[in-house]
Amino acid sequence: MYGKGLRALSISTVAAMTVALGLVFFYAPLEAEQGFLQKIFYVHVPLAIVSLCGFVIGGLLAIQHLRTRDSRWDMRSYVVIHMSLIFALATLITGSIWAKGSWGHWWVWNEPTLVSYLIIFLLYATYQPLRFAIEDPERQARYASVFAITAGAFVPMNFIAVRLSTAYLHPRVLGSTSNLPGSMALTFLVSFGAISLLFATLCKYELTAKHTRSQIRALRRRLAGEPARAPRGRSAAPSPAPTTLAPAGRPAS
Amino acid sequence: MSPVADAPPRLAGEREQTQARRQLGTWRTVGAILRKELLVELRTLESVPAMTLFSLTTFVVFHFALNRSSVEGDLGAGILWVTLLFASILGVNRLFVADAEEGGFDGFLLAPVDRSAMLIAKALTLAAYLVALEIVALPAFSLLLLGTPLGPALPGLLLTLVLADLGVAVIGTLIAAMAVRTRARDLLGPLLALPLFVPIVIGAARATAPLLSDSHPTWPAARWLGTLGLYDLLFGLIAYALFDFLLED
Numbered sequence: 001m002y003g004k005g006l007r008a009l010s011i012s013t014v015a016a017m018t019v020a021l022g023l024v025f026f027y028a029p030l031e032a033e034q035g036f037l038q039k040i041f042y043v044h045v046p047l048a049i050v051s052l053c054g055f056v057i058g059g060l061l062a063i064q065h066l067r068t069r070d071s072r073w074d075m076r077s078y079v080v081i082h083m084s085l086i087f088a089l090a091t092l093i094t095g096s097i098w099a100k101g102s103w104g105h106w107w108v109w110n111e112p113t114l115v116s117y118l119i120i121f122l123l124y125a126t127y128q129p130l131r132f133a134i135e136d137p138e139r140q141a142r143y144a145s146v147f148a149i150t151a152g153a154f155v156p157m158n159f160i161a162v163r164l165s166t167a168y169l170h171p172r173v174l175g176s177t178s179n180l181p182g183s184m185a186l187t188f189l190v191s192f193g194a195i196s197l198l199f200a201t202l203c204k205y206e207l208t209a210k211h212t213r214s215q216i217r218a219l220r221r222r223l224a225g226e227p228a229r230a231p232r233g234r235s236a237a238p239s240p241a242p243t244t245l246a247p248a249g250r251p252a253s
Numbered sequence: 254m255s256p257v258a259d260a261p262p263r264l265a266g267e268r269e270q271t272q273a274r275r276q277l278g279t280w281r282t283v284g285a286i287l288r289k290e291l292l293v294e295l296r297t298l299e300s301v302p303a304m305t306l307f308s309l310t311t312f313v314v315f316h317f318a319l320n321r322s323s324v325e326g327d328l329g330a331g332i333l334w335v336t337l338l339f340a341s342i343l344g345v346n347r348l349f350v351a352d353a354e355e356g357g358f359d360g361f362l363l364a365p366v367d368r369s370a371m372l373i374a375k376a377l378t379l380a381a382y383l384v385a386l387e388i389v390a391l392p393a394f395s396l397l398l399l400g401t402p403l404g405p406a407l408p409g410l411l412l413t414l415v416l417a418d419l420g421v422a423v424i425g426t427l428i429a430a431m432a433v434r435t436r437a438r439d440l441l442g443p444l445l446a447l448p449l450f451v452p453i454v455i456g457a458a459r460a461t462a463p464l465l466s467d468s469h470p471t472w473p474a475a476r477w478l479g480t481l482g483l484y485d486l487l488f489g490l491i492a493y494a495l496f497d498f499l500l501e502d
Contacts (some may be wrong), residue, residue, distance in 0.1 A: 066498055123448035126441065133435035139502060146495045147445070150427065153491050154449060161452035161480055166458060197492055 002210045004199075013201045016194035020187070026186040037101040042187055044094040046195040047087050048117065052155060054084030054199060055124065059152020062145035074141040075238045076146050079206045081127055082200060088121045116162040123151055131237070141238055214239050279373070282366040285481075286374035300344045301385045308340040308390040312397050322430040323400030330461035333394055334454050337387065338421070338447075344382045345425035346442045348375060349433035353408040362500060373428060379429075380422040387414055399465065400479065406464035409473045420488060424449045427492040430499045449488075449497040456481040466499065 024042045031038035058081035065073035095117065099108045109115060130147055134140040221227065260277050294300060315332050316322070320346040324332055361371060391410075403410070425446060432442040460477035 034380065119448050119451050123445075126448075129437070130431070130441060130445065133437045133441055135436070139434070141434075142498055142501070143473060149495060150449075150491055153487070157484060157487060158452055161455050161484065164476065164480060165455045174385050204284045 009201050013197040016197050020191035023187040040098050042191040044147040046192040048091040050199045051087035055155050056152050058168050059149045064147035065145045079203050083203050085124050112163040116159045196210035261430035279367040279370050283374045290378040300347045304340040304343050305389040307484040308336050311313040326466040327462040329465040334458045341421050342443050345429045348429040353433045364409040368497045370499045376422040379425050383418045387423045413460045420453045420485040423488050423492050
């Protein structure tokens with residue numbers, strides 16, 4: 001059930017990534033000032049936008065969890081935030097490389113986007129420890145959702161506050177797609193689509209893997225004649241309830 | 254025990270409860286909890302003395318760490334706000350400990366009252382702690398470290414303090430309620446709270462810096478006060494919407 005469409009999604013992600021990288025390296029023109037280095041823009045900015053959106057989506061999924069009390073929404077929220085955290089780390093690293101190349105420093109405090117990212121990253125880095133520190137699964141899901149909503153609302157507020165705090169903004173070479181030449185804009189949009197697809201695919205893989213693992217565990221326990229729902233150990237990840245088991249009395253095939 | 258046979262009395266009970274809830278009134282509940290909190294604090298003297306002592310020690314530490322006998326401008330504002338925030342973290346960590354350990358949560362949940370009253374009362378308690386902290390810390394800062402006179406800057410500084418205190422109180426209460434029932438509560442509280450405090454530091458420190466500068470102490474810039482006020486308002490709404498979910502069970 002969870003693995004449905006995974007193959008098509010994976011193939012289209014690989015294809016989109018290939019096309020995007022091809023465009024980045026062979027089609028997009030060299031930028032006059034920064035030269036080859038500017039090409040990191042096609043990876044860095046989509047990563048940043050996707051992880052930001054991921055954090056906000058994680059908050060929206062958490063709202064859905066608190067409204068419906070369905071643990072599947074918590075699961076989705078967890079997976080999306082988990083993936084966004086990884087993407088945010090990649091954003092920080094690529095941003096640092098770009099900063100080193102164009103401004104000569106690994107870290108630049110007056111680039112508001114980098115600084116906001118660091119703060120948001122530090123906040124979300126406590127998401128897993130928070131989950132890990134609560135044993136009761138129901139309360140863990142509830143508290144994690146409260147955190148996800150708070151942090152999701154914090155993301156745009158933090159960006160505004162940090163942006164206000166920088167007295168002058170760096171000349172934003174490529175602030176929006178509107179002032180890009182056509183070939184660059186096309187490359188950017190394609191790589192943005194590719195990275196969004198990558199995000200979706202990875203989320204789906206994680207969801208499927210978690211679901212499959214819990215189903216296998218339930219089946220194993222059933223073979224051993226134990227109750228289907230295992231006693232929970234300490235875990236930061238929500239465990240999905242096994243849903244598609246054969247009804248009791250018949251052997252599960 | 255069929256749910257159908259069970260339903261009418263339970264419904265009636267619930268109706269009575271909601272009526273009682275309305276009758277009691279949120280603000281009376283807030284007053285009662287606030288009174289209880291301040292009374293407990295006055296009798297045990299657990300949080301406020303620790304917070305003030307911590308702030309004084311931190312000023313001394315800053316004096317030696319920076320090797321300066323007086324500071325002003327943005328350095329002074331930074332020291333003041335870092336000290337106040339770290340001292341407030343001590344209060345945040347202790348805010349719900351008594352409720353979690355001595356069954357205060359259970360008692361509150363059994364009472365037919367609005368649950369948001371707990372948020373408002375606890376945030377007011379924390380704000381009162383912060384005011385008590387600042388009554389000691391601000392003169393001490395002026396005496397020990399500040400190179401410029403505090404007097405002319407005082408009205409603007411007080412307004413900034415009030416706005417920042419509100420934000421710290423609301424965020425601190427939400428985080429404290431979240432962290433208190435986790436295993437590593439003393440570790441998680443500060444980790445969760447500090448990133449959320451960053452916009453407050455930005456607004457408060459930028460607003461305070463010109464007030465503490467040598468040249469001309471003026472009124473803080475409206476944009477920083479606006480940032481602080483907006484942040485307080487938004488986080489107040491978020492905390493109000495989410496706090497109930499932290500209290501179920």
